[in-house]
Amino acid sequence: MSDTDLANDGGIKLVMAVVRPDKLGDVKRSLAETGAPSLTVTNVSGRGSQPAKKGQWRGEEYTVDLHQKVKIECVVSDIPADDVVDAIQEGAATGEPGDGKVFVIDVEDAVQIRTGERGRDAV
Amino acid sequence: MSDTDLANDGGIKLVMAVVRPDKLGDVKRSLAETGAPSLTVTNVSGRGSQPAKKGQWRGEEYTVDLHQKVKIECVVSDIPADDVVDAIQEGAATGEPGDGKVFVIDVEDAVQIRTGERGRDAV
Amino acid sequence: MSDTDLANDGGIKLVMAVVRPDKLGDVKRSLAETGAPSLTVTNVSGRGSQPAKKGQWRGEEYTVDLHQKVKIECVVSDIPADDVVDAIQEGAATGEPGDGKVFVIDVEDAVQIRTGERGRDAV
Ligand SMILES: Nc1ncnc2c1ncn2[C@@H]1O[C@H](COP(=O)(O)OP(=O)(O)OP(=O)(O)O)[C@@H](O)[C@H]1O
Ligand SMILES: Nc1ncnc2c1ncn2[C@@H]1O[C@H](COP(=O)(O)OP(=O)(O)OP(=O)(O)O)[C@@H](O)[C@H]1O
Numbered sequence: 080m081s082d083t084d085l086a087n088d089g090g091i092k093l094v095m096a097v098v099r100p101d102k103l104g105d106v107k108r109s110l111a112e113t114g115a116p117s118l119t120v121t122n123v124s125g126r127g128s129q130p131a132k133k134g135q136w137r138g139e140e141y142t143v144d145l146h147q148k149v150k151i152e153c154v155v156s157d158i159p160a161d162d163v164v165d166a167i168q169e170g171a172a173t174g175e176p177g178d179g180k181v182f183v184i185d186v187e188d189a190v191q192i193r194t195g196e197r198g199r200d201a202v
Numbered sequence: 203m204s205d206t207d208l209a210n211d212g213g214i215k216l217v218m219a220v221v222r223p224d225k226l227g228d229v230k231r232s233l234a235e236t237g238a239p240s241l242t243v244t245n246v247s248g249r250g251s252q253p254a255k256k257g258q259w260r261g262e263e264y265t266v267d268l269h270q271k272v273k274i275e276c277v278v279s280d281i282p283a284d285d286v287v288d289a290i291q292e293g294a295a296t297g298e299p300g301d302g303k304v305f306v307i308d309v310e311d312a313v314q315i316r317t318g319e320r321g322r323d324a325v
Numbered sequence: 326m327s328d329t330d331l332a333n334d335g336g337i338k339l340v341m342a343v344v345r346p347d348k349l350g351d352v353k354r355s356l357a358e359t360g361a362p363s364l365t366v367t368n369v370s371g372r373g374s375q376p377a378k379k380g381q382w383r384g385e386e387y388t389v390d391l392h393q394k395v396k397i398e399c400v401v402s403d404i405p406a407d408d409v410v411d412a413i414q415e416g417a418a419t420g421e422p423g424d425g426k427v428f429v430i431d432v433e434d435a436v437q438i439r440t441g442e443r444g445r446d447a448v
């Protein structure tokens with residue numbers, strides 16, 4: 080079997096998503112069903128392309144420009160990155176502004192710390 | 203128009219910076235003025251190349267070796283990554299040790315979760 | 326000297342690891358001994374390939390599926406990424422499930438904010 084018969088053309092991919100915190104459970108379920116249960120979660124805040132919202136507090140104007148989100152990182156080799164992207168989108172989408180983004184990045188090597196295994200099988 | 207006429211040679215870039223927490227506001231303003239307002243912020247800690255500082259607390263010596271920083275991630279397609287780097291540097295620099303670093307990483311694909319749009323236009 | 330005589334074939338690498346929180350100190354020491362003391366640390370949670378654990382609390386069943394971990398990011402140019410990977414593994418391994426993973430990602434450019442220096446020397 081040639082490399083290009085393997086998922087991700089024989090490579091390893093990092094799928095990084097920023098989603099609504101209350102969608103984390105749905106995304107985890109969706110990823111597990113796709114066969115990609117391993118993930119790393121980080122609490123983040125951020126803003127997309129919408130202008131900042133202005134509010135008032137005790138007579139002072141303030142700007143709410145960073146919203147709480149969670150970052151989900153999922154490294155895959157045998158599962159196509161596209162399937163992971165689809166699973167995340169399915170779990171995270173509400174159709175309202177602020178649903179988030181997914182980015183795919185190439186990974187050159189992977190190591191499982193417990194075993195020392197390297198490469199695609201370490202993912 | 204050929205791909206190479208596009209910003210970032212037709213690619214998508216992740217600009218990842220680690221800066222002083224009290225410079226976040228200046229960096230956000232500087233990025234917005236550059237036309238790259240979208241970003242993700244993470245509270246991190248870290249150390250650069252300086253040796254750790256030693257202190258004393260109740261007679262015990264301790265080492266302060268991780269300083270609070272914020273990580274700023276900014277993915278761009280139509281705006282050159284170099285402009286984003288410049289905007290971050292302009293917002294974050296004080297000239298003193300500890301100002302931070304900026305790293306540029308290639309992104310293979312991007313998806314806007316709300317619309318399902320993919321590629322450069324999804325950024 | 327040609328580019329390929331340089332560490333990392335003349336490139337810059339991001340070594341990203343997710344490890345047990347109580348191994349952070351050992352990993353920092355191991356990295357410093359390898360000549361790669363600079364790093365960024367993020368509190369994260371995650372799960373690997375093991376099935377989720379079920380528990381009971383006040384009669385309710387719940388699932389513990391995300392474990393606290395720390396993410397360590399280390400960007401290097403003159404030090405081979407492989408040496409950084411080995412240092413992290415040496416510091417982080419216990420031999421038990423949950424020790425974590427290390428991923429290596431290519432970095433296209435780096436900037437030291439204080440000096441404006443770019444490229445390998447900025448790392
Ligand atoms: N270009 C980007 N770079 C880095 N982070 C981004 C980018 N775009 C979005 N994010 C992250 O995703 C979160 C959600 O973004 P959001 O969904 O609002 O994007 P958007 O482009 O405004 O799309 P929408 O119109 O659907 O709201 C942001 O809070 C931010 O953390
Ligand atoms: N090589 C690196 N890899 C990962 N993170 C880094 C690296 N260098 C710096 N950082 C992050 O950037 C933060 C600020 O670094 P700092 O500006 O002190 O770097 P420096 O090389 O010591 O430069 P300076 O001499 O200007 O202080 C660190 O606390 C760390 O989080």
Ligand SMILES: Nc1ncnc2c1ncn2[C@@H]1O[C@H](COP(=O)(O)OP(=O)(O)OP(=O)(O)O)[C@@H](O)[C@H]1O
Nearest residue numbers: 117118119154193343371372373374422423424425
């Ligand atoms: N494929 C992955 N993608 C993203 N994060 C991962 C991945 N695999 C592991 N992690 C992160 O590393 C942490 C530790 O993973 P863990 O060591 O349990 O992996 P594992 O494959 O189950 O190996 P082991 O059998 O040694 O436990 C997880 O909690 C998660 O944060």
Ligand SMILES: [Mg+2]
Nearest residue numbers: 127128129177
């Ligand atoms: Mg938005």
Ligand SMILES: [Mg+2]
Nearest residue numbers: 250251252300
């Ligand atoms: Mg420093």
Ligand SMILES: [Mg+2]
Nearest residue numbers: 373374375423
């Ligand atoms: Mg495990």
